[in-house]
Amino acid sequence: MPVYNVETYLAEAIDSILNQSHRKLELILVDDGSTDGSPAICQSYVERDERVRLVEKVNGGLGAARNTGVRFARGEFLAFADSDDIVLPRAYERMVTSLQRSKSDVATGNVQRLQSGRRWQAWNQSRSHVQTRRAITVAQEPALLFDMVAWNKVFRTDFFRRHAIHFPERKLYEDMAPMCEVFLLASGIDVIAEHVYVWRLRDEGDSISQRRIETSNLADKLEMIATVDRLLSLHDETTAMRDTFTFKTLDGDLWIYLRSIGAGASPAPEFISLLEEAAQTYWVGAPAEVKANTSQERRVLFELLAARRGSEIERVRDWYIEHADGLPIVVEGNRARIDRSAFPVSTDGLAVDVLDVTGERPLRATLTHASWSDRATLRVEGYAYIPAVTDGSQQIELLARSADDEAPHVFATDRCASPEANEWARDRTRPHDQDGFVALVPLGPLVADVSRDNARTWSFTVRVRQDGLEQETPLDTIWRGGSCAVLGTTLPAPGISVRGATDANKPLRLVASTTEYRLDSVDIDGSVVAVHPDSEVELVATSTDTKAVVPFRTDGVRSGSAAVFPTHPSRYWTTWKLRARDSDGALRPVSWIPEDRAHLRSGPFIAEFNLWGEAVVTERRDTLLVTSSRCDNGCLVLEGEYFDDQPVDVEIGLRASSAHLDHWTPVVVDGTRFTAVLPLHAEDWYGIERALPSGTYSVVARAAQTKTEKQVFVSNSGAVDLPLHFRTSLLRGQLDRAALARLTLKLQPPVPDVDLGRYALEANRRAFGDRAVVEPSDSVFFSVDMGAGAADSALAIHREIVARGLPLTSHWGVSDFSVPVPPGAVPVLKGTRHWYETLARARYVVNNYGGLDGLHRRVHQRQLQTWHGTALKHVGASEARAQHDAPQRLATIAAEAAAWDAVVSPSPYMTDLIRSDFLFQGTVLESGYPRNDRLARGDDDSSLRARLGLDPETRVMLYAPTFREELRSGWTASLFEGLDLDRLSALLGPGWTIVLRGHSFNARRADGDRSRGNIVDLTRHHDINDLYLVSDVLVTDYSSVMFDYAVTGRPMHFFVPDLKAYARRRGMYMDLADLAPGPVVSTVAALARGLKKQDVLTQRYHRKYEEFRSTYAPWDDGNAASRVVDWLLAESHVIPQDQQNDN
Template sequence: MLLTGFAHPQDRPSATRGSARTLLVLRRTGSRAFGWVSTSPVYLPESTEDSGLAELNHDWAGFTAAIDPTRFRRRGTWMEGEWRVSATVFTGLKRSQGGFQGHWCGTAETPPAHWVADDVRVVPVFRAKHLRLRVERIPVRVRAAVLTEDALELSGAVDGRVGRTAIRLHRPEGGAETVVDLTADGAGFTARIPLAVLTGGAESDEPWQAELVHADGRTEPLVVDERGGPVTGQFPLPGTADLLHVARDRRDALELAVRPPVARVDEITELQDGFVLGGSTPTTGQGPLELVLRHSDGTAELRHPATATSAERFRVTLPAGTATAGGDRLPLRMGVWELLLRTADGTERRVTVAPAAFDALPAAVTVGPKTVKLERRWLDTLFVDSSSVLTAEERSAFAQHRLRTVDYPAAGHGELREAVFYDVFGGRGYADSPGAIHRELVRRGVDVEHIWAVNDAQGQVPAGVRTVRVQSPEWYEALATSRYLVGNTHFPDFVERRPGQVVVQTWHGSLLKRIAHDVENAWLADAGYLEALDHETPHWSVLVSPSPFATPILGRAFRYGGEILESGYPRNDLLATGDDALAARVRARLGIPEGRRIVLYAPTWREDQQRDNGAGFRLDLQLDTEAARAALGEDHVLLVRPHAHVREPLPGAGDGFLYDVGDYPDVQELLLVADVLVTDYSSIMFDFAITGRPILFFTYDLERYRDVLRGFYFDFETEAPGPLVHTSSELVEALRDVTAATADHAERYAAFRALHCVLDDGKASARVVDRMLAG
């Protein structure tokens, strides 16, 4: 039996002398018998200024230990009972002892039993923060399950010393119970369970649990033994779409349940950039199959076509990456992804892994800087785990604390280098005003290094730009040593502007809705946002303003007394000058057919719509996309671009009419190709107004948003550069004839542009770069 694992990260390392060695201690419960097992530890030493001591940081330290099962045998007899496993770490004369906890998935979550004889096995169990090895004799082993016309027939091996025994089936929560005779014949047994018993409570899908009942009243689990071949599976039942699931629980005890079918993967092949899965699922039906990947926080869904190779079999290629709306290939976003098999009628089947494929897991491939793994959880549920781009050592609490408090300040004492550090929304990629500033610097041929923060490898940058992983050592170093920091949102809270360093805050929106200290509700204050903002603003060298209207508001809302550069937003140079060649490439990247009118729907976020798990905000789509498709689908396409804070899949996207462009890298390129903009209170209206194209405002919650959530800086109802519509049906009707819908708003539109777009002449990037290089 081989144990492998690691030490969980701690907030602080321990200071110890010399090198360390580790032993595993096996102690039998209720006995003084014990044994030692050597391990092979891997430690990550961290230096300290205290001479004579070495900080041994055990965060993520790995170990392996092999346990010979013959240790549980004495004079030819297996010593039944439970052995507790603990680790003793010796560092010089110092000794510390502790237990083991199971990992959250894989064989450590549901450790497999190890058969050491035909009727004896060693079962690892985690309990009370200790690993325990239970040596147990199994007198009855189920080795076959066959469904007949009216019964489930079980057969297997039985110990000759077993006397009169029966099988008890019970539902712990439901209270139902039945007893079935077990017939022993030599070394084998048979038992017949009528289907009427199993289907009698069809209104409940709670499993029947099986146990042996001996003549003296003793009970023990009825263990499934699949050493000779599969026992578990799902079997069709006459007269119902549900199936009989023959399964085993974490103790390998038999479970029976009447439930909808699942997809069982029994073949797993690793590719260079993904996996091929093969499996079975009853009645794949007519029409296409899809493998659905759904992020565990509910913020993303990916779909891949699957092939029905027969009425009962399917096969699918599962990439370890994804394509964005703009066609970029990126690794899967960090986190756990649930797998579902969706049939043509929309039914989703849970994807499980058959015991025959357990040994193929974990399966792992490397995509860029990430490792993407297939794993199992809850015994047989298959899922995908996309790792962090940071190593385990880099993301530990100890490492991050040290990088912030030691390495970042130390790097700040060195020379500044001629480099520009760019950040867009905390590492989302190449876009917005920082992207425009980069292009202007390249156009001028300024001799600086360009460094771009990218979080979780979820962004691509142009040639000549170096990426750094957010929170990596090189990210901290770049923040401390780059002469120029350019960002469109908040910089990390530990950043302090050095002498000679220029921090350019471009921000990311013009001003209709109130921001920062001007917001009169508790959502921002409760999150500690305003305190963090007050700490950050003194370190800005210059704050970019999009217009004379916005300048005094920005200074007041941010409580910023430094320089405000009234330049216009660099990102809008593209919209002011236009670029027909780029527009054609964007349409091609999106796959929009020629001749289709492009409607871009870009709503803002609502502070009161935070997801229950804290992962961003809900989309709360009020637009009836089916009605829009019916009315506009022949000659329109609808692109939906949620706010950056909104992370939720768009139902129905990808049908040729509805496009989810939430992950398109740069929204300015979407504005470049859009014929009509639909928004609500988003600052995107100010950008799109530069083009002079029509804008419709879908303001279904105007009063609440204005009076409760945010409030406005001007009278939106009288100054909006387009009609306000309050229902989805009104919006669809307006889109059918946009010219007629917007005819009465030409003067408002002109006045809006004169007030808010006066600086949008295509030269904002040049003005910002001039100021930045001036120091």
Template sequence: MRQVKKSIDRAMRLSWNALPKGLQANVRPLIPNQIKPATSPVGEPPENSLLSVIVPVYNVRKYIEKCLESILSQDYKNLEVIIVDDGSTDGSDQVVEAYMSRHKRVRMLRVNHAGNGTARNVGIQAAKGKYLTFVDSDDIVEPGAYTTMINQLKSSGSDFVSGAFYRQKGSKKWLPQMMSEIHGEDRIGIAVDDFPEILRDVFLWNKVFIREFWNQSVGSIPEGVLYEDQETIVRAFLRAGSFDVLQQPVYTWRIREDNSSITQQKGDLNDLIDRMRAALIVTELVEIEAKAETKRAWYVKSLGEDLRLYIDQVPQATDAYWDVLQSSVSQLYAKAEPDVFSLLPVADRVVVSLVSEDRRGDVENVLVSFRDNGRTFPVRAVNGVLYAEPIYAKELTPQLPLHLLQFHPVDTQLKTRLLSISWADTDTVEVRGAAYIQGLDASNHPYKTHLELLNTTTGDRLTVQATASPDRWIDQVSGDRWNSYAGCVFSATIKTSDLLSAAGKATPNGQEWSLLVSVDSAGISETDVIRVRDGEKLPFQLPTGKAGNRSRVVAQIDRTRGLRFRVIRYGSMASQVTVSGRTVKIRFEGSSNIPENIYVKSGEDELLSSVTDSPTGRVFAVELPVPPNGREVAWDVYGQSGTGKPHFVGWPGASSDPSGLPPVGGALSVFPTGYGYLRINVRSWRVTASDCTVNQDHSALVVTGTSAYLKAGNEMMLDLILATPRSYISPRKVSFTPGSEVFTAIFPLSSDRWGHGNATPETGHYKLYARTIDDNGTVRRHTVRAVGALAQSVPAEHLTDRLRIVLSAEDRERSFVVKVLAPYQLNERGPFAQQQLRTKHLSDSTEIDPEAVLFESFAGKSATDSVRAISDEIGRTRPDYKRYWTITDHSVSVPKGCTGILIYSADWYRILNTVGTLVNNNNFPHYFRKREGQVYVQTWHGTPLKKIGNHTPVANLSASYRRLMEREAKFWDLLIAQNEFAGETLPRAFGYLGNVVTTGYPRNDVLHDADSSNRRSKVRSALGLNEDTFAILYTPTWRDNVRTAQNRFDVVNYLDYEEIAEELGSRFRVLSRGHHNVAGQRKTADRSTYIDVTSYPEIADLYLAADLMITDYSSSMFDYCGTEKPILFLAPDIDQYENETRGFYFNFRDVAPGPLLSSTSEVIDAIKRLDSINSEYQERYSAFVAKYASLDDGKAAQRLLESFPHSPAHGGPVNQTA
């Protein structure tokens, strides 16, 4: 009987859901009680039945506390938290026991380690609640989640409810694209056949279930396997009479930064086996219980997004991994109906087909192409049918059947972007945006764009005229290297009076108008909202226009609901706000709509104002307290009359017009919010920037701002600094205007930091900080915000011949940021422009210049290494040669007589293709092909201890890089080796069969020439080292297995600089030299216990300056040993590095020319007894030098050039040998 009733109710709900939203409110009273809104009516208490929260715990001591706090702080209080400890060994249970002692709602059960399925089932059996939910112990439940979901179930009568979720890695938190696709709107009282795509939401933890439904229809969770939630959730979807899908995020799913969670083990064979087993079991369930549309949705999910991360592992996978993957995919592929494949995007369709056909080599070819060229592609029409033309298709044998490349609706992704929005007057807003179908180049497939405003409450529509406004900017940010969408930019003018009053009726407060964009191209029509705000063009908070008649329209944008215009009607509007000290006065003019009382509120704190009437209006005054500990406190302003509801007080002015408000930059700041409501922000001390210009000769940045105090305390302003995590720009001068709080700071845009010539700052996003110092000498940094004219004018760009400066105000706080960028021209920016340059220049047959040489070191990050020594020698012997250096930006100083060429610029592509000789210590990009007549000299960058190239463990080297180096080695005409060991090892590692010259390393010549002593003195002086300073050079290498949240190689630093300084004293100074692979990730700005020398141009200078080197497995040891100065090896992870991460070419423990240490304390002890260590290792050290550095005598570069009769030193090209 219950099921019959649910079927009737569901049919009524679906009929109601199908109505326009404007009619739903009128019809709702006729529908049974189940479809009431989720929020409880006034006076009716929310649902308060017991909720059982099941939390399996296994070795999550690092995360469990935040997880439990998020559960116990929920406003739904009637819950039991059942912790099932799954045999933790890291003390997680102790954390839980501490919570149990303080919270009666928490209890813990213990089981032997058996996995999440068993732990959850044990928890379910013990649960007593009417409602049931689950939490993973390293995740977070969003505030208010359980109240929202349980009230929703009470109002809908559904069997369970599913909310959206965030993902989080480190400090970054975001709403996944999938959430806008399947949780983009509320869907109440539906079944799986109404929305089959919901099968993508196969997670237990973002749902609350009716326990009765769970017991009757879902049952126990699979045990002893991973991905146990897949089958469980699909059972629930298939068997529910109805369920609810909510747009609101209720949960945060953490991605562990140490990659230790179950869902981060895609390359593990057991993980794959369990995932494929789950997929095949659920497929059988779907085949039995689902209808055709739902079956299709399951196969699309299983063969598409579920497989991507596993297929990505194929290049590094074992044969066993491939066999399991191939077998499982083949089974799914065979079961799927043919129409399933037209629902898979081209990339998934192609790769899954290749896997099913057991074409592993072609799968790897496609994956390498994805990494090198991206997943986008051009589209062409054949007999009226559109087909994708991905670049990898030409490389596959046999060729792909045409039907796999057909451009289906799933491939027609409409991409939208808001480029600008401005208010011409109170009634007029001007919008510029872009809308294009990815793959359809506007120059080949003309577009028609239509705009419409939709009232999301009433369903009313208004047509808006779109005008074509071509702009190449969109090609810089589209991410598509094959198609131009410059012709897809449009502009439009919207009359806000039309939105405030539609169909003769005033639009109520809070209603929204979404801007719908429809495009037609190549016979395809797509419609969507504008989802992306261009962060380079627009501030985080969109500008607001003036209000009229106590109302206005404000613009908002997010990725879920897109660009929309919200009607705001104000209960009252202030006319003037003044500030004096801590007192704010708010004036209202006229005789109507003036509140009787004004109060300000911050959280739970409220302050009532005093009131003074005048003939022209009323003035309210309120004194605000000074926030403690330098915090900023925001106070919202409310008005109220009689027994009426309080309302936010509005401000009539546009966000760009400060008239009537206090001057910007004060410690007490008054401003309108994005809705146009008054808000007061209070800090005891605030620093703001109101103007920033580049001076006339482009040599400096001039910042004007205010440093304002309510209460000075014991802290005073020291200076300002522009800083990234790894670099900083100190001001040349900071001055205050006499008698005021206004300052001017001048920041140089070039400097000679190391005595190697003027260079620009390193590229990066420099945030402006004010540095303060207190009575104890503690220095702190405070973010400086953009205000006033500066906030309204940014983003703003300044382009010089050496720099591109972009001024911006970022994040909600409008922090002032100076982006220092390489000075690329418009036709060099973005992937589309880059592909155009490659096509133009790298296929050019312009004559090769035999007297031109291009030098490159570490992809232009420096002008150093053996490449530098060869450049200097050619400059000495053949000054008529044109010497070019690849540089990433103009922070890289090039040798005298050379020309720096910006990598990826048009000039760089041209020179790469036309110089007679190429000298590199690493590799050129994947698209480089050496021309006939060019000579390529490879110096490499060190004698290898750790395995490299083809000898690197497969899992630690991407297929793209492996193939690049295999190809590069075929282009080399000459390989330079420091010693015989390297001369034998390097060719094997790279599969190189050409000439090898074992002549010592040119980069070490400066260590052994007659001027080395004078050079040491000059370098130490440039570094600020006194004669008696003991300089310790720290040169750790990078680790393949240590990566950032962005999957870049991360810094590994085992040396505690503060401990060194504390234990050894000020005479000892550490010089920290990061590996070039992690230089961009280092965090060294504003450090005082060491000197960051990562950006110092020449490492050999640092060898000279140092008195001791500390390293680990870096090739620097083979160079530094030639100085015969001591070396310590800080290598606490040597076992892992040798046996798992990389491996060594020889038994390092037996030959290391210094002690292997595992901690900073051991390093300190070794330094204190350095003389005895030198004696202890003297024999081993001498043997090490004899084997690896005996040819480093100061003349390697000279020998290298003289050893070839047709070398540049003698005026001719080297013969090709490869």
């Protein structure tokens, strides 16, 4: 493992190797002249694990470090790992075991990428590791040439040394050539399809592979490509391998550099020249098939480069970025092409097919519902369209194809509206709300020749015709949240069964076969089940859970067979399948599907049929089985059967995660039936009914007194009507059947159907774009935390406007209607036409984040940026410059700043940052933060504690950590849990209450309430100022809350167990240890000790605290909102009401 300045990731990388299931290993750490804390970390592992060796050398690069490590290696097998990556737990066990069995020279495993906590399949290995294969050669599997990296492999050491495999030194991409040599020389190669390695894309963007726009980086890549190309040219079986490598070079290696261009990223002329030479070498001479398999955008770019028109590349890339969600397409005969008149550069002289996108605009077909309209007819619903091509007038057909390639059965469809297609289509060029279809499939023709020796399987495809264009695709995108998942089996004719198969990633299939054993009827009385088979046969029931067998015996009373089933009071469920004993003694399935497809129940037992049409008996306990669902008056109403020997009061709720729930709703039980009414709204801080936050919830239940969990399932008959879609004035909902017949509820903002989808979004943006003529309105448009909040400085400004009696309407941009906007303000839903129109017409816009969708410079409008806190960690340009896409990010920052008329500053320190890192050259309002006015005034907190549910007799510690990049996904993040709050609570004792307040990114995650004992989770409380005012002390880390809290004069503590790693990953303007106006600690014990001796610490930090406040909050005197509103009104026509003439 080469090591160079990776202290942030090193321990995780080392641990991933030392914790391997294959324990017999030696880890050689090669420190390549690190200047950070990496050597000390290495040494600590040497001291505590005898399997670790440390080799130190002067800096020479990755190749030299690997070569050094090879010289010291003593094992039978050899592997490499990078010090910022992760080796998965069974990686070496899998690869070594494979090599021992196959006698191959090298084993290679699959790879995942990792960034900000998100993992995905690596592109190269998606080509090379499709399936596990052993003892193959690269000539047999040329796709291995996509896998030219060293760290996902295990080599036989003697093979590696016998062939003198050597890594080039002081070159980037040093593993390409030696790995090519390995593949060419190996007599056997094992390919492991399971993932063995996690390749990290660093958040700070400083790894070799992330510096794509550097000319030296490209030059090294091209040198390695040329070396591999020469190696392949010397090999006898070279054609397929060279074609594969050429495709990888074009579609992978060079494309990575091309896609780094645009959106503000302008490469040096030398960079473009290198790309032109590469296009001459690899594109011009590439086989036609290789070119055809390259995507359309890449074909255009390579043609331009080959024609020495590299100066046009940036313009073309910008055009593709702008049209990412919809290219202007025209249909010419049976081909789809980009409209030449809309393309940004001339295509004269280029290949005629460079604008052809026929193969890249594939038909998209989705099955949304499937059910048996009667025993012999399948009814399917869905939608089908070709992005940027079909316009709602296309012909849609459903085809059933069998495996023997006979002519398909073709079924016509009826067209219908499909809001779902419109919502999910990322196509800004055309609406797709009329792309739905309904088809009835008669089963008679499909089962006509089915016999015992001739079962048939039919797979369904969808065919679409638009003008001269025709496409067909498998119907393999299936909504499995309802009817499709429980389609099950039907009996269309005597002795024939047809099962609808809707497996994930497979097309809709019908499997037709004969049924030898069937039941005419079933009766159930308690644990006694009586059946009437259609022929004389011995029946038994076998338990799928306990493996027990229950015989059926002749029942003279019922003129059939009957069995007494044992009970299992301690199990939630026990399932028995009915089986017939064949003449050879084998047990065969028994079919039973009643006419109404409903189950029979007596006590805890249910007689029903499974998805294969087999008769089953299920014993249920402590279970709510939902058989119907609906939305009524803003509530989700669930009805069904209740299973409990001793009925107790039951509660039902919606759980966003495994965490504790705040609210439960009583279930009404009437005998064996239940009804549950779940409100989908709640009263907010202001006493106003709001929607529950958007997200996905599980439906859960428990006993009201004991809190014992009860099971909630949906029956197959209850799932036939799912997904259940509904809409109220406050939300949209979708109730789904999830895995194991659980129920999940997805809540979304109630965007009108007409505003759903990319096409509507772009249409609304155009309608109210920068050239739109609108009638100004006397209003203020507020946006806080990108629509997720309604507090911060905007709330203080709103209150100042109300207090002055200004005739201005407050519109509040919200991401959903759970946001508690203040009384008198009007919420405006993001992504709707109303949003864009209201934003365009407002005379004033107040925003606390960078960009705002739909915001443009307008003559009648003043735009104020309040920002959301004083920065300790890098923001704006300082943060962007450390990222791999720095030019694009910097261009975005500059464009956002150009829209602002003024930015609010709380201090000279922030004024300088606004200039340097927000790239803003306009008016800076040195007013102080309006949000801190309440803190400066010291508003009374006596009623706040009671309203927040806090014990007035305890000391309140507010814990407010910021988010961590490694736990982040987009604009959400999991809570950093480095502080053990339970242990801290125990150390502090009962006289303390700990209030947890996560970052706004944490609040956006669908995590539950973490309240327990003396810990109160108020992460979702709308206004953190309330929490400042009720607290006695703050514990934070790198959050900007420290600068606001200083206004209160109350003590602060800083818990930073990851200080070095955080500072390296995110970057900070100042050293926290020097800056902090309170103790900086890294252990729970130290934090508890400090909190207990606060009086001593307050005296110790008094002078530093005052310096901190005067430096970072000098203008927060309680009047900032007044000064900001004065600026808003300057040169404005709005006159306060007390100054208006009555006439």
